[in-house]
Amino acid sequence: MLSERHLEVVLAVVYEYIKTGEPIGSRTISKKFLKDRSAATIRNEMADLEEMEYLYQPHTSAGRIPTPKAYRIYVDAIMRRQRSFPADSDGWMRELRARRRDVEEALGYATRLLGKITNYIGVAALGPASETVLQRVEFVRMGNRTVLILLVLKGGLIHHRTVVLPCDMTQDNLDELSRRVSTVALGRQWKDVRGILQAYVEDALERYADSCRAAIAEMDLILTEQPFQFFTGGTRNVLGMPDFSDLGRLQAMMGLLEEDESIGQLVHGCSAEQGLCVTIGDENPVFQMRDCSIVMASATAGGRRAVVGLIGPVRMDYERSISVLEGILGTLSDNNESEEGGL
Amino acid sequence: MLSERHLEVVLAVVYEYIKTGEPIGSRTISKKFLKDRSAATIRNEMADLEEMEYLYQPHTSAGRIPTPKAYRIYVDAIMRRQRSFPADSDGWMRELRARRRDVEEALGYATRLLGKITNYIGVAALGPASETVLQRVEFVRMGNRTVLILLVLKGGLIHHRTVVLPCDMTQDNLDELSRRVSTVALGRQWKDVRGILQAYVEDALERYADSCRAAIAEMDLILTEQPFQFFTGGTRNVLGMPDFSDLGRLQAMMGLLEEDESIGQLVHGCSAEQGLCVTIGDENPVFQMRDCSIVMASATAGGRRAVVGLIGPVRMDYERSISVLEGILGTLSDNNESEEGGL
DNA sequence: CTTAGCACTCCACAACCGAGAGTGCTAAGA
DNA sequence: TCTTAGCACTCTCGGTTGTGGAGTGCTAAG
Known part of the structure; x- marks a missing residue:
C-alpha cells in the first residue's frame, strides 16, 4: 500500500x-x-x-x-537496524555498574542518567521478585502492641512494616514466633507454606493466636501484594519539551509521574512482551500521555523483573533514545554478569 | 524609618x-x-x-x-497575627493522621498534600534520629562474601545495606557477630560503644578480624553519616508558577528538587532555628531559588527532627501557605499525641 | 512519468494607531 | 504645611494593515 x-x-x-x-x-x-x-x-x-x-x-x-x-x-x-551505544557516556556507565549491587539504587540512578543523557524523562519500574522465598524473618517489639515485621527475601530484597497487634506480646514471644515461622517458611516458596503456617505457630503460642494470625496475615499482605516500585529521573526536562499545545496537558502529565498507579499502567503494556517497545503519541493507553512517546524495555535485574523507559515528546530522537536505553539496560541486567564472584 | x-x-x-x-x-x-x-x-x-x-x-x-x-x-x-487552619481539608488531615505510624510515609504524604492544597511544591526533610540507639542488629549472608547488614534503631527507623566483606563467613559466624555486637551496643548510644566494639568482637572471632572490622566500619558509616532523607510533592505545580523570567531558571530550579544535597542546604538554614521561617526571593542561600519563596518549619515526628516546607513563587499567598503548613505540621508532630496508646 | 515555470495562498513580522491606565506636576484649598 | 483636584504626558496593550518569503498546486512541455 x-x-x-x-x-x-x-x-x-x-x-x-x-x-x-x-x-x-x-x-x-x-x-x-x-x-x-x-x-x-x-x-x-x-x-x-x-x-x-x-x-x-x-x-x-x-x-x-x-x-x-x-x-x-x-x-x-x-x-x-543495528545501533551502537553513544560512546560519550562511559564514565556514567561505570558509575551505574558500581551500583548494581543494590537494584533499587541502581534503577534510581539509571533514571536520572537517562534524564541527563537524553534530556527526556527517565522512568523505571521494579517488578516483584521472581521467586518469593523468605531468607529471614524478624519481629521486633517497638511498643506496647506495636511490632516491626522485617522480611529478607532471597535475592536481597527487604520489606518492613510496623503493625499494631490485637494483644501485647513480649520480645520472647515474638522470637518464638519468628523461630517457628522460620522453621516452616525459610527457603521455600511463600505460596506453598502460608496455608500451613498458622496451625504450626499456634501450636506453641496459642495464647496469642490472635496476634499471630494478624502478624501472618500482614506478612502475606506484604509478600503477595508486592507492588511495583517506581522511579523517575529528569522530570525537570518536561520544561524543555514541545511547546505543548496546552499547559494544562503538560501539568496533567507531570501529575502522572507522581502517581505510581498510572506509571504502572504504562509499564504493564510493555512488561508483557519481551524486548524493546515504542509507543507513539495516542497509541498510549493513558490518555494524558497522548502528546508523548514512550520507549520502554524490560530486563531482569537482581533477579527481579524491571522495566526501564524514556518519556519524551512525540517529536523525539528515537534513534538516540533507543540506543541509550539499550546501553543502560545492558549494563543493568543480569546476563551481563562480570567482575566479582558474588552470589 | x-x-x-x-x-x-x-x-x-x-x-x-x-x-x-x-x-x-x-x-x-x-x-x-x-x-x-x-x-x-x-x-x-x-x-x-x-x-x-x-x-x-x-x-x-x-x-x-x-x-x-x-x-x-x-x-x-x-x-x-494569629491564623486559623483552612477548614476545607479535614478529610485529608485524617488520612495524614492515619499514616503517622510510619514517619517516612507520613512525610511523603504530607508533601503531596501540601502540593495539592496550595498548588505550590511541598518539600520535607527527615533528619537523623535524635538518639542513635540500636535496638536490633542482624547480619544475613547473601552470597559468598556478600552480607546484608540490618539495623533497627530505637524509634523504628530501619537501615540496611549490602556489603562485600574481605573474607567469607558462614551464617553461624555472622550470628555470633551480631550476638556480640548486640551484647555491647543494644540500648546504648552508638557513639559511646563503637570504640570498644572491635576488641570485644574479635575476642571470639579473631579468625575473621578483617571482616568484623569491615562490618563494624560499615555500621559506623550508616549510623554516623545518617543523611537527611528528602521528599517532594506537587512538583507539577512549577508549571503553574509565575511567568518565570526565564525558562532556563525554572529548569535549574526543578533540577534542584531532584538533587537531595541542595534541598539539604535549604533545610539547613531553617532547621537551626525553631518555629516557622519564611525566605523570600534572593534571601535564599541557593541561588537557583532566587525567584522563589520558601516557607519552612521544623517539628519532631517519630522522635526525629523533621523539616516541612513549601516552595512557591515570590508572589505567593503567604497567609494561606503559612496556615496550611502549620496545620499539617500540627497533625504530623509528636506533641499532638492522640488516640492509640502505642510507644 | 518527470520537471520547469508560474500564479496563488498563507504565515510571520514589523509598523502603526488608538484607547486606557496611571503617573508626575502644578496650583488651589484647608 | 499637607491634601487634593486637574491636566498633560507616557507607556502598554490589542487590533489592523502591509510586505516579504516560503511553499504549494496546477499546467504544459520534455
Whole structure:
C-alpha cells in the first residue's frame, strides 16, 4: 500500500522534522535526501502521502509535518537496524555498574542518567521478585502492641512494616514466633507454606493466636501484594519539551509521574512482551500521555523483573533514545554478569 | 524609618498584588483600602516608597509592584497575627493522621498534600534520629562474601545495606557477630560503644578480624553519616508558577528538587532555628531559588527532627501557605499525641 | 512519468494607531 | 504645611494593515 518511493519520502520527512522541528518542504527533501527527484515530483508524492494520512500541513503553503502514522513507520525502520551505544557516556556507565549491587539504587540512578543523557524523562519500574522465598524473618517489639515485621527475601530484597497487634506480646514471644515461622517458611516458596503456617505457630503460642494470625496475615499482605516500585529521573526536562499545545496537558502529565498507579499502567503494556517497545503519541493507553512517546524495555535485574523507559515528546530522537536505553539496560541486567564472584 | 502611613500603603500593595498579580495603581489603593486618602496623596507616598525601594514600576504609567523588601515587611506583619487552619481539608488531615505510624510515609504524604492544597511544591526533610540507639542488629549472608547488614534503631527507623566483606563467613559466624555486637551496643548510644566494639568482637572471632572490622566500619558509616532523607510533592505545580523570567531558571530550579544535597542546604538554614521561617526571593542561600519563596518549619515526628516546607513563587499567598503548613505540621508532630496508646 | 515555470495562498513580522491606565506636576484649598 | 483636584504626558496593550518569503498546486512541455 505504501510504495518504496513513498516510504523514502516519509522517512526523510520524519528524520528531518525530528532534527529541525520545522515543517519540511518539498525542496528540502529533494536537495538533501532524494537528489534524483525534483521538488515538483516530491510535491506530488507528498500530496499522495497527505491523502494517506502520513503527513499533514499546518496550513497551505507550509511544509509537511509527519503524523503519528509516519513516526510509526520511521520507528519500525529504525528497529530493524543495528545501533551502537553513544560512546560519550562511559564514565556514567561505570558509575551505574558500581551500583548494581543494590537494584533499587541502581534503577534510581539509571533514571536520572537517562534524564541527563537524553534530556527526556527517565522512568523505571521494579517488578516483584521472581521467586518469593523468605531468607529471614524478624519481629521486633517497638511498643506496647506495636511490632516491626522485617522480611529478607532471597535475592536481597527487604520489606518492613510496623503493625499494631490485637494483644501485647513480649520480645520472647515474638522470637518464638519468628523461630517457628522460620522453621516452616525459610527457603521455600511463600505460596506453598502460608496455608500451613498458622496451625504450626499456634501450636506453641496459642495464647496469642490472635496476634499471630494478624502478624501472618500482614506478612502475606506484604509478600503477595508486592507492588511495583517506581522511579523517575529528569522530570525537570518536561520544561524543555514541545511547546505543548496546552499547559494544562503538560501539568496533567507531570501529575502522572507522581502517581505510581498510572506509571504502572504504562509499564504493564510493555512488561508483557519481551524486548524493546515504542509507543507513539495516542497509541498510549493513558490518555494524558497522548502528546508523548514512550520507549520502554524490560530486563531482569537482581533477579527481579524491571522495566526501564524514556518519556519524551512525540517529536523525539528515537534513534538516540533507543540506543541509550539499550546501553543502560545492558549494563543493568543480569546476563551481563562480570567482575566479582558474588552470589 | 518607615512611617505608619507608608507601612499601610506597602501592606495594601502587597496584599492586592498577591491577589491579582497586576501592578497596583494609586487609585485602587485609595478606593479599596485607604478610603480616607485620595489617589493623589497615595501617589506621593508611593513615590517615596519607590525611592526607599519598597515598590517599583515596571514602566512609567504602570502601577507599582512590591519588591522583596516589601514582601518581607508583609510577611513579618502576618507572622505577628494569629491564623486559623483552612477548614476545607479535614478529610485529608485524617488520612495524614492515619499514616503517622510510619514517619517516612507520613512525610511523603504530607508533601503531596501540601502540593495539592496550595498548588505550590511541598518539600520535607527527615533528619537523623535524635538518639542513635540500636535496638536490633542482624547480619544475613547473601552470597559468598556478600552480607546484608540490618539495623533497627530505637524509634523504628530501619537501615540496611549490602556489603562485600574481605573474607567469607558462614551464617553461624555472622550470628555470633551480631550476638556480640548486640551484647555491647543494644540500648546504648552508638557513639559511646563503637570504640570498644572491635576488641570485644574479635575476642571470639579473631579468625575473621578483617571482616568484623569491615562490618563494624560499615555500621559506623550508616549510623554516623545518617543523611537527611528528602521528599517532594506537587512538583507539577512549577508549571503553574509565575511567568518565570526565564525558562532556563525554572529548569535549574526543578533540577534542584531532584538533587537531595541542595534541598539539604535549604533545610539547613531553617532547621537551626525553631518555629516557622519564611525566605523570600534572593534571601535564599541557593541561588537557583532566587525567584522563589520558601516557607519552612521544623517539628519532631517519630522522635526525629523533621523539616516541612513549601516552595512557591515570590508572589505567593503567604497567609494561606503559612496556615496550611502549620496545620499539617500540627497533625504530623509528636506533641499532638492522640488516640492509640502505642510507644 | 518527470520537471520547469508560474500564479496563488498563507504565515510571520514589523509598523502603526488608538484607547486606557496611571503617573508626575502644578496650583488651589484647608 | 499637607491634601487634593486637574491636566498633560507616557507607556502598554490589542487590533489592523502591509510586505516579504516560503511553499504549494496546477499546467504544459520534455
